[in-house]
Amino acid sequence: MDSTFRRTPDIHLQDLIDGLLNGNRVFLSKAITLVESKRSDDRKLSAELIDRVIDSNEDSLRIGITGVPGVGKSTFIESFGKMLTSLGKKVAVLSVDPSSNRTKGSILGDKTRMDELSRDPNAFIRPSASGSSLGGVAHSTRETILLCEAAGFDVIIIETVGVGQSETVVKDMVDYFLLLMLAGGGDELQGIKRGIMEMADHILINKADKDNLKAAKQAKEDYKNAVHLFPPNEAEWVVPVGLCSALEKTGIKESWEEIEKYVSKTRSNGWFSENRKRQALKWFHERIHARLEDDFYSKPEIKEEIKKREKLISSQKISVRKAVDELFN
Amino acid sequence: MDSTFRRTPDIHLQDLIDGLLNGNRVFLSKAITLVESKRSDDRKLSAELIDRVIDSNEDSLRIGITGVPGVGKSTFIESFGKMLTSLGKKVAVLSVDPSSNRTKGSILGDKTRMDELSRDPNAFIRPSASGSSLGGVAHSTRETILLCEAAGFDVIIIETVGVGQSETVVKDMVDYFLLLMLAGGGDELQGIKRGIMEMADHILINKADKDNLKAAKQAKEDYKNAVHLFPPNEAEWVVPVGLCSALEKTGIKESWEEIEKYVSKTRSNGWFSENRKRQALKWFHERIHARLEDDFYSKPEIKEEIKKREKLISSQKISVRKAVDELFN
Numbered sequence: 201m202d203s204t205f206r207r208t209p210d211i212h213l214q215d216l217i218d219g220l221l222n223g224n225r226v227f228l229s230k231a232i233t234l235v236e237s238k239r240s241d242d243r244k245l246s247a248e249l250i251d252r253v254i255d256s257n258e259d260s261l262r263i264g265i266t267g268v269p270g271v272g273k274s275t276f277i278e279s280f281g282k283m284l285t286s287l288g289k290k291v292a293v294l295s296v297d298p299s300s301n302r303t304k305g306s307i308l309g310d311k312t313r314m315d316e317l318s319r320d321p322n323a324f325i326r327p328s329a330s331g332s333s334l335g336g337v338a339h340s341t342r343e344t345i346l347l348c349e350a351a352g353f354d355v356i357i358i359e360t361v362g363v364g365q366s367e368t369v370v371k372d373m374v375d376y377f378l379l380l381m382l383a384g385g386g387d388e389l390q391g392i393k394r395g396i397m398e399m400a401d402h403i404l405i406n407k408a409d410k411d412n413l414k415a416a417k418q419a420k421e422d423y424k425n426a427v428h429l430f431p432p433n434e435a436e437w438v439v440p441v442g443l444c445s446a447l448e449k450t451g452i453k454e455s456w457e458e459i460e461k462y463v464s465k466t467r468s469n470g471w472f473s474e475n476r477k478r479q480a481l482k483w484f485h486e487r488i489h490a491r492l493e494d495d496f497y498s499k500p501e502i503k504e505e506i507k508k509r510e511k512l513i514s515s516q517k518i519s520v521r522k523a524v525d526e527l528f529n
Numbered sequence: 530m531d532s533t534f535r536r537t538p539d540i541h542l543q544d545l546i547d548g549l550l551n552g553n554r555v556f557l558s559k560a561i562t563l564v565e566s567k568r569s570d571d572r573k574l575s576a577e578l579i580d581r582v583i584d585s586n587e588d589s590l591r592i593g594i595t596g597v598p599g600v601g602k603s604t605f606i607e608s609f610g611k612m613l614t615s616l617g618k619k620v621a622v623l624s625v626d627p628s629s630n631r632t633k634g635s636i637l638g639d640k641t642r643m644d645e646l647s648r649d650p651n652a653f654i655r656p657s658a659s660g661s662s663l664g665g666v667a668h669s670t671r672e673t674i675l676l677c678e679a680a681g682f683d684v685i686i687i688e689t690v691g692v693g694q695s696e697t698v699v700k701d702m703v704d705y706f707l708l709l710m711l712a713g714g715g716d717e718l719q720g721i722k723r724g725i726m727e728m729a730d731h732i733l734i735n736k737a738d739k740d741n742l743k744a745a746k747q748a749k750e751d752y753k754n755a756v757h758l759f760p761p762n763e764a765e766w767v768v769p770v771g772l773c774s775a776l777e778k779t780g781i782k783e784s785w786e787e788i789e790k791y792v793s794k795t796r797s798n799g800w801f802s803e804n805r806k807r808q809a810l811k812w813f814h815e816r817i818h819a820r821l822e823d824d825f826y827s828k829p830e831i832k833e834e835i836k837k838r839e840k841l842i843s844s845q846k847i848s849v850r851k852a853v854d855e856l857f858n
Contacts, residue, residue, distance in 0.1 A: 243854075250848040257845075343850065395724045397759070426755040430726070480842050480849065487853040488835075492821040506817075513809050516586075519579040520809065521672065524816045525572075 213245055217252055223352040225324055232326060235343045250343055253350035260349045261463060264370040266360045267380030272406045273359055274313040275446040276380060283452050284355055285322040292348040295359040296341050296366050297328040335490050338369045342483060371399050372479055375472060376459055378402040383415035398430055402440055404455055409445035416443050435471040437462055542574055546581055552681040554653055561655060564672040579672055582679035589678045590792060593699040595689045596709030601735045602688055603642040605709060605775040612781050613684055614651040621677040624688040625670050625695050626657040664819050667698045671812060700728050701808055704801060705791055707731040712744035727759055731769055733784055738774035745772050764800040766791055
């Protein structure tokens, strides 16, 4: 990021905050880059920055979107985002992709994927934070959500590419979790990990168009039946199963109407804010754990000792208890 | 436990190990009590003990069994266990119940629940370890599994009462995870937590007898269809859906035949031992994390600081980043 922010932090931090709260997207981008930075002087500034905009998210809505590669996430988000901006909403699109080594330059990649939306003055598209650990990426993304909300964005879409545990991580930072699926069942679902279906607040079968329509309708019935076998979720929400075609722009508006029902229901039964509180406290303890682990695992002598013991454990030469005891003594 | 083990540890530890390896259940009980102990001198002995019997589990099978209260777990385990001992197997039954404050005396409770099995010379029933944290209970249970295997038990059944995250914890310590369900769907399933169904290696609908039989058969078809919508599991195992009546002892033998198929398949495709290795390494890192957290959270000054910050975070007065920074500075 612009190094002048570092040189005279106090003045520039105030400018940054003012610009951010005014919805200036250049300042928003700079603020995100700041919180993603790992430099220790940037860290202090970031804490200050986040701390001063933390309470500006009352009316925002955070939506997680997942689905296997090929399900049409980008096309869906483009249609869905355009529909939202046409309703006067300001929409931010973030992604959680721990496998990605993309840096600033690759914004272009995401902008190309969502061509129309990226040119929309009421939309903001930001590629995933780069980072070696999912926990680190998740942390940056959570802070980026707060910054987008401070900049006046109403709907924050967090897309996950479904690598590793990224769905669980995204589930923990959103108000609503939407799963995009394809018709057909069986082979097509290979990419969806177990447990994801039951995490969803919404199942949407994409590409329900042309020759696919019949299969999509059948899939809808199948998933509806399956959803009824699932235990109810904590929000007391019956998971809707819908059809859409991101390409033909059908079913997009209808899915938003379902989301609005959810928001209205959970705002009145208290789950909406209860869930955000729980998520924030969980995040707090996750960061404490991450800090403890970082401090421990980053010691070079510890790394070696752990590797040695992993080998012994794998071949049943040493018990876990003894290995841990030795490590801490 | 018998305090003489503490007084002259070296001699008595050898006796304990000999007795254990000979399958003497009095020594097995004493060994379990030792590994459950939190006294620091017992801890050292435990590490030594576990370390010396760690490699005696080659042919054992660890089965997790879960289901909502009322599904008939005890009756099922009794019938299932008796069937196994009639085949010449030695069967141990453990349970993971973090909510329980049961101590030694309550063995009676479990023995009453499984009256016939408890009197079977080839069965061993042990109540859950008491403990304040699920992680602690899980750790004791894992070590108890190792001790039972050292004492020559072929099949180790770990029952979970489904409190908190106990299913996930049990899933991580067993070779096979069996979910008991009831017919009917909907209301009856309220107690099953989301995500559990997709964790199962086997779905068994219990109480498929008398007036219930028709509903059970319908439920079987429904779950079979639902299971086909799930992504395949890592063991490349198609989850069987079966019927049983623990009371009328039907479907018990058939479920064991399915389990045998699983064992034979995963032993030949390598998943069985791969899974155990993964579980052991995960356990190792879990214990490292637990130790780091214990050391940190047990400091009284830290406890207070955390509470203060939790309040501020809940009311959005402070950011997570700042709260963590303050805590570590």
